[in-house]
Amino acid sequence: MPALAREQALPAGVARPRRRRARREGLTAFGFLLPNGLGFLLFTLVPIVTSLALSFFAWPLTSSPTFVGADNYVTLLTRDRVFHQVLFNTLYYVFVYVPLNLVVSLGLAVWLSGRVRGANLFRVLFFLPVVTPMVANALVWSLMYQPREGLFDWLLAAVHLPGPNWLGSFEWAMPSVIAMSVWAGFGYNLMVFTAGLRAIPRDLYDAAAVDGATRWQQFWRVTLPLLTPSLFFALVLTLISSFQVFTQPYVLTGGGPADRTTTLVLSMFDNAFQFYRMGYASAIAWFLFVLIMLVTATQFLSQRRWVHYDL
Amino acid sequence: MDCPGRLRSVARVLAAALGTTLTIAACGGGGGGAAPTPTGGRVDLTWFMWSGTPQEADAWKTVAGMVTQQYPNIHVEFTTASFPDYWTKFQAEAASGTLPCLISLQSLRTAGFANNFRPLTPFIQKDHFDVGAFDKSIIGGLTFDKNLRALPYDFGPYVIYYNRDMFEQNHLPLPTNEWTYREFLTDAHALTTGGKYGFMAWTGPEQFLPFVLSSGGSYLKNGKLDFTNPAVQKAFGDYVALATKERVAPPLPATPNSTYAQEQWMAGNAAMLISGPWSVINFKANAKFRFGIVPFPRPADKSITLSAGSGFGISNTCQHPDEAWKALTVMTGPEAEKFLASAGRAFAARTAAQQYWYQVAGPDLQTPLQVALKTAVPYQTTPQWQQVSTLLQRYMVAAINGQMSPSDALDQVQSQAGG
Numbered sequence: 001m002p003a004l005a006r007e008q009a010l011p012a013g014v015a016r017p018r019r020r021r022a023r024r025e026g027l028t029a030f031g032f033l034l035p036n037g038l039g040f041l042l043f044t045l046v047p048i049v050t051s052l053a054l055s056f057f058a059w060p061l062t063s064s065p066t067f068v069g070a071d072n073y074v075t076l077l078t079r080d081r082v083f084h085q086v087l088f089n090t091l092y093y094v095f096v097y098v099p100l101n102l103v104v105s106l107g108l109a110v111w112l113s114g115r116v117r118g119a120n121l122f123r124v125l126f127f128l129p130v131v132t133p134m135v136a137n138a139l140v141w142s143l144m145y146q147p148r149e150g151l152f153d154w155l156l157a158a159v160h161l162p163g164p165n166w167l168g169s170f171e172w173a174m175p176s177v178i179a180m181s182v183w184a185g186f187g188y189n190l191m192v193f194t195a196g197l198r199a200i201p202r203d204l205y206d207a208a209a210v211d212g213a214t215r216w217q218q219f220w221r222v223t224l225p226l227l228t229p230s231l232f233f234a235l236v237l238t239l240i241s242s243f244q245v246f247t248q249p250y251v252l253t254g255g256g257p258a259d260r261t262t263t264l265v266l267s268m269f270d271n272a273f274q275f276y277r278m279g280y281a282s283a284i285a286w287f288l289f290v291l292i293m294l295v296t297a298t299q300f301l302s303q304r305r306w307v308h309y310d311l
Numbered sequence: 312m313d314c315p316g317r318l319r320s321v322a323r324v325l326a327a328a329l330g331t332t333l334t335i336a337a338c339g340g341g342g343g344g345a346a347p348t349p350t351g352g353r354v355d356l357t358w359f360m361w362s363g364t365p366q367e368a369d370a371w372k373t374v375a376g377m378v379t380q381q382y383p384n385i386h387v388e389f390t391t392a393s394f395p396d397y398w399t400k401f402q403a404e405a406a407s408g409t410l411p412c413l414i415s416l417q418s419l420r421t422a423g424f425a426n427n428f429r430p431l432t433p434f435i436q437k438d439h440f441d442v443g444a445f446d447k448s449i450i451g452g453l454t455f456d457k458n459l460r461a462l463p464y465d466f467g468p469y470v471i472y473y474n475r476d477m478f479e480q481n482h483l484p485l486p487t488n489e490w491t492y493r494e495f496l497t498d499a500h501a502l503t504t505g506g507k508y509g510f511m512a513w514t515g516p517e518q519f520l521p522f523v524l525s526s527g528g529s530y531l532k533n534g535k536l537d538f539t540n541p542a543v544q545k546a547f548g549d550y551v552a553l554a555t556k557e558r559v560a561p562p563l564p565a566t567p568n569s570t571y572a573q574e575q576w577m578a579g580n581a582a583m584l585i586s587g588p589w590s591v592i593n594f595k596a597n598a599k600f601r602f603g604i605v606p607f608p609r610p611a612d613k614s615i616t617l618s619a620g621s622g623f624g625i626s627n628t629c630q631h632p633d634e635a636w637k638a639l640t641v642m643t644g645p646e647a648e649k650f651l652a653s654a655g656r657a658f659a660a661r662t663a664a665q666q667y668w669y670q671v672a673g674p675d676l677q678t679p680l681q682v683a684l685k686t687a688v689p690y691q692t693t694p695q696w697q698q699v700s701t702l703l704q705r706y707m708v709a710a711i712n713g714q715m716s717p718s719d720a721l722d723q724v725q726s727q728a729g730g
Contacts, residue, residue: 061402063426082727147564148506148580167564168712255701256565258709258720273399275698275728 055282065279072283083284085259086267089174093263094242097178097185101238102231105186109193110223123194127187134184138251141180142167145252167253173261181248185241189234196230197223228307236299243292264288354634355386357411358642359404360623361397370656377650378641385634387413387642398697401427405626412629413638416461417621418452422534423694425455428624432458434636445643445660448618451689462643465657466620467588468687469517470679471495471607476600477502477582486605488682492522495583495608499559502582511581512553512560513572514707515700517617517690518585521607522546524615524688536693538725547710548717555713562712565705587619588658588680591672604676606683618687620660698728 055072059065076083108126112119129137144151145166153163166176200223208218224231246265249255255262255270262270264284272281358375362368368391375387390411392400398420404410405427416424435442442450442459449466453459471486478485481501486494499509512518516530523530528542537543554560561581564571576584577598594602607614623642625635641647648664651657655671658680669677693699702724709715 061406082723142564142566142568145564147562165562165564165712167566168562168708170709170714173565250567253565254567254704256705256708257712258706258715258723260709261565262705270701273402274701275695276402 051282051285054279055286057279059278061276061278068279072280073287076280076283076287082259082262083267086262086264089260089262090243090245090264092174093178093181093245094239096175097181097242097245098235098238100178100182101186101189101242102234104182105189105234106193106227106231108186109190109197110219112190112194113197123190126190129184130187132184134247135251137184138180138248141183142252145176168257170257170260173253173257177248177252177261180252181242181245184248185238189238192230192234193227196227200226225308229309232299232303232307236296239295239299240292243288243295264291353384353386354631355388356413356629356631356635356638357388357390358413358415358623358638359390359392359397359401359411360415361394362391363393367656370651370654373650374642374647377644377647378638381641382634382637385638387638408628410626410628412626412631412635413623413642414626415621415623416453418449418463418466418619418690419692419696419700421453421455421460422692423696425460427626428455428460429627429629429632430456430458431460431462431624431636431639434632435459438636438640440640444663446618446662446684448684448687448689449620449622449660452619452691453622453624454689461622461624462639463620463622463660464643464648464651465589466618466660467658468616468618468680468683469521469585469587469607470604470616470683472576472584472586472590472594472602472604474576474579474582474598474600475603477507477579485603486608488606488679490605490608492608492610496557496559499553499583500557503559507579508561508581509559509583510553511572511576511584512550512563512711513585514563514704514711516696516703517619518707519547519550521614521616522550522610524617525607525613526610531691531693534693536695536699536725536729538721538729544718544721547721551707551710551717551720554711560711563708565708567704588668588672588676591658591676592655595672604679606679613686614683615686615688616683617690618684619690622660693728695728695730699724702728 054065056067056069057065058068058071108122112122116122147153147163147165147168150163150166152166156163164172166172204222204226205218208222213221244265245263246269249261249263249266250269253261255266265288268281268284268288271277271284358371360371362371368389371391372389375389378385378387391397397415401410401414401424410427414428416428434440445463446466448468449463450459452466453461453463473486475485478498481504483498483501486498502509520530523543523546526542526546528540528546529537530540530543531537532540538547554562561575568574572584573586573590573593575581577594579600588604607616623639625632625639629635643660645661645664648657648659648661649667652659652664652667653671655668658668658672659665706715706720706723710717710720
């Protein structure tokens with residue numbers, strides 16, 4: 001691109017042969033980009049624009065859509081009490097899941113970066129749930145959460161303790177969904193942090209040790225500040241994906257009990273494919289999109305304060 | 312342009328890209344049917360039906376083959392999806408006008424989907440087709456706006472399954488076909504012992520609606536959901552109390568697994584369960600105890616249950632409706648019904664074919680099913696019934712676990728799906 005820009009500044013007579021070659025290169029590049037571009041256009045951009053348009057319609061799928069203006073959004077934000085519950089559930093999930101995920105993955109990454117026997121084996125084990133399909137993970141956990149016969153109740157019974165109704169009670173349903181999600185998801189961030197930790201030069205620790213810093217101080221003063229780019233990356237991605245959580249509640253609880261685990265995407269799915277309210281589902285999708293965009297923008301704005309890119 | 316060679320290569324790139332896209336788009340689903348062919352020429356019809364196992368799909372393919380045997384010019388191609396996916400794909404195809412000619416309908420969804428089905432009354436009148444050969448209640452269940460939308464192949468009333476071994480181990484007399492709610496409750500208490508429960512409470516409208524009807528109430532008002540009326544409130548409250556007050560039913564996990572209750576019952580964790588005759592084959596294969604069925608217990612002087620089932624119809628975008636009608640009469644004809652019933656796959660909607668089902672499922676089921684059928688009514692629903700079911704699945708769990716009052720749970724369903 002910079003080469004092209006420079007050419008345009010040259011007098012016309014000088015530039016012609018080079019411009020022609022550039023144009024040919026441009027066309028070739030265009031040709032290569034076209035299949036992917038068309039795919040993006042057809043299967044991403046068109047649906048995105050369509051869904052925005054749809055969010056201003058009431059469309060029960062089998063009959064034709066009717067324009068309702070901002071009605072869907074007004075209902076969503078003011079009248080739909082279930083949606084408020086759904087929003088609360090999603091925030092509950094995000095604000096508990098994200099810190100837990102980061103603490104567990106960071107803690108284990110730091111532990112494994114020391115002299116641990118079979119560290120690579122552990123890394124593989126911790127990463128396994130990430131490459132296992134989420135539906136399979138959730139199905140296995142739903143068996144472990146079963147009343148009486150499930151693993152957790154069985155373990156508790158062995159020490160004569162009664163287990164709670166893991167997936168059936170208001171108090172435990174969401175924590176159960178979160179616990180399963182942390183188990184299934186922390187492996188990815190563990191890898192991110194492992195890579196980040198390896199990039200920190202050893203001599204910084206040696207210097208800190210010479211200055212008399214304890215392990216604890218080394219972690220807070222050396223490791224953590226130098227790991228902030230990885231932390232930032234992990235935080236942004238984990239936040240985005242946790243706002244979009246769907247599979248875990250869909251498979252574990254189906255949104256119950258009493259919509260206590262229905263998340264934004266699950267509610268969107270319900271409205272679109274169970275209740276056939278396509279317009280309303282599109283409005284939820286756009287609400288979620290704006291929410292995620294705001295959160296991500298805030299993170300990018302705030303990173304200047306706490307992310308250190310210079311070594 | 313002065314360079315035709317380059318132009319050609321660009322065109323080729325474009326064509327290749329476009330070709331790929333078109334191929335992908337073309338895989339999206341079958342068309343609505345080719346242009347009309349002259350009478351007597353070969354007609355290909357596509358039939359869309361749900362199925363859960365390869366064996367089930369094979370049975371339907373056999374039924375499709377019967378059409379060609381009878382009408383050599385009509386060929387039926389069977390296409391399938393799992394039950395939940397069937398409805399999603401159905402909606403998408405209906406929206407794009409690409410529904411196949413032959414489509415399937417479950418009676419609970421008649422109100423929501425009837426508009427995609429061509430009314431069958433004109434064909435019935437023209438052919439003097441005998442609708443009376445089918446059970447009345449399922450004909451009612453597939454009727455919308457005074458027009459039959461699909462010919463039924465199976466149906467069944469909701470009844471109570473009981474674990475015979477558990478009754479005998481507890482020295483209880485087996486329930487009779489005329490038993491009362493009081494007897495049901497006494498038995499449930501006696502069976503709740505040693506970590507086992509007398510009754511497997513579960514989520515879904517059919518769990519408590521028969522009790523509403525038996526007490527003389529109704530859950531619809533002018534075709535709309537009426538869950539706030541006293542009869543529904545009372546029946547639902549009594550049902551929930553089986554777990555919260557009487558403690559004869561276990562607390563439940565929230566789960567999308569629709570067969571959770573059946574699994575618990577088959578594992579012998581609870582003695583009684585609500586289901587329909589379609590479950591018999593599965594229970595016979597998987598339950599390690601002897602079981603029987605009885606009609607719903609009478610709260611007062613009568614017991615009324617709901618009957619639901621499925622059938623096949625013609626999409627209103629079908630270009631060969633006459634051939635499709637001929638195919639329908641074979642697919643739900645005596646031969647197909649005998650085949651499905653004697654394989655135990657369907658409690659036949661044709662009354663005459665039910666004997667074959669009893670031979671496989673068990674002759675002892677005949678009397679209780681006949682008694683239940685005598686007073687069974689079509690399972691009437693609203694267009695939002697799928698939403699009613701989904702919401703009950705979530706809110707009944709909360710009520711049965713005692714974390715939400717029964718009336719609050721019903722109010723939630725009514726306010727969200729009552730429209």
